[in-house]
Amino acid sequence: MQVYGKQITSRLMLGTAQYPSPSVLARAFQRSGAGVATVSVRREAGADRAGTAFWDLVRDLDVTLLPNTAGCHSVREAVTTAHMARELFDTPWIKLEVIGHADTLQPDPFGLVEAARILTEDGFQVFPYTTEDVVLADRLLSVGCEVLMPWGAPIGTGLGLTNVYGLRTIRAQFPDVPMVIDAGLGLPSQAAMAMEMGFDAVLLNTAVAKAGDPAAMAEAFARAVEAGRLAREADPMEPRDMAAPSTPVIGKAFLT
Amino acid sequence: MKITVNGTPTEVRAETLAGALDELGYGGAKIASAVNESFVPATARENTALSPGDRIEIVAPRQGG
Secondary structure, three states: OEEOOEEOOOOEEEEOOOOOOHHHHHHHHHHHOOOEEEEEEEEOOOOOOHHHHHHHHHHHHOOEEEEEOOOOOOHHHHHHHHHHHHHHHOOOEEEEOOEOOOOOOOEOHHHHHHHHHHHHHOOOEEEEEEOOOHHHHHHHHHOOOOOEEEOOOOOOOOOOOOOHHHHHHHHHHOOOOOEEEEOOOOOHHHHHHHHHOOOOEEEEOHHHHOOOOHHHHHHHHHHHHHHHHHHHHOOOOOOOOOOOOOOOOOOOOOOO | OEEEEOOEEEEOOOOEHHHHHHHOOOOOOOOEEEEOOEEEOHHHOOOOEOOOOOEEEEEEEEEOO
């Protein structure tokens, strides 16, 4: 998978939040084989140096970092946060979140497009967290986004792919655009389904971090992503309504 | 002068952003900063003068999803 000219080796992207400890986080990443880790920026108190400690941890993961603008509810807030993230993580990549609804954490489509336009013009390579809306997707592409990250379900819910029709539509409308299912996945089977549908990767966090055994769940997701991708490439059969015998009828013994 | 740092009223003697960050214990820390909601690159901190009432945000790398 190639995005913004960079080759990504694993189709599983993993968040770094909510793990019970740094060592559990590190172990989950090791077993997931994830090539991309999402990170954030948050207020730092002068003396505690928590940022430096976290920076040392993620640097040791040896993965590509994708900073986010999580929690931003306005264009200005998201743009300023992106600038701070670019300086801190030394990358033009930004997972752009402009939240429009407090309960669903659904993106604000109008603010998202505006922020994507501003950031793209300023040299950022934007990964927009979006809905499965095809009109919004078109707008995001038109302002310079080269990848789309439609949600599977609201962040942190674990509901999976709640609008399969919409996701199939957006996938079909832009067949050459890299697309990552971002948010809402709870089980590896849902990740496999996303890959079978033709999405290029999945990004998740809570399903792994909040599992009883995060490292095992990380590996389960990794295997599911691989299986789903392999199935997609294997060109699955078309479903049909009526039964069709799999064993040949010709040559069947005539027994009454 | 009295400014606000990460939402907390704070008294500083320094007159520039770089000086205030040093004074508040951020010297050498991996941080990014904004003044009055506008990003200030690290290279511009020395030349960014502070005024009473300014609002400074100081952020660092953190866990994210």
